[in-house]
Amino acid sequence: MNDGIAAGSAERLALAQRIDRFVRGLERARRAPNRRESYHLIAALRCLQDGLFEAGQAAMADADQVAPLPPEAAARLESDRTVAAADLRALLDAIMAGRT
16 A cells, blocks of 8 residues: 555656646746646646646646647637746645645
């Protein structure tokens, strides 16, 4: 059982670090993520929160590649709104602190 917990913790940390690196890049560039990056980052943060680490890694790969939005997401108005890097940082910190 300890191996499963340790593996889950390692996967959680790996995903959190990957998200952190991406957000730090945005902060260094002093820019907000574009529409696609924003969508995939939010998806990765939700996966981190829900313990879906493999899906979170896939979402981060999509963010890195600026992959297109899924058709159902592209049609929604909220997908036109981007999120500030500071807001992404705050959300990541809250998830890691267990406040969400």
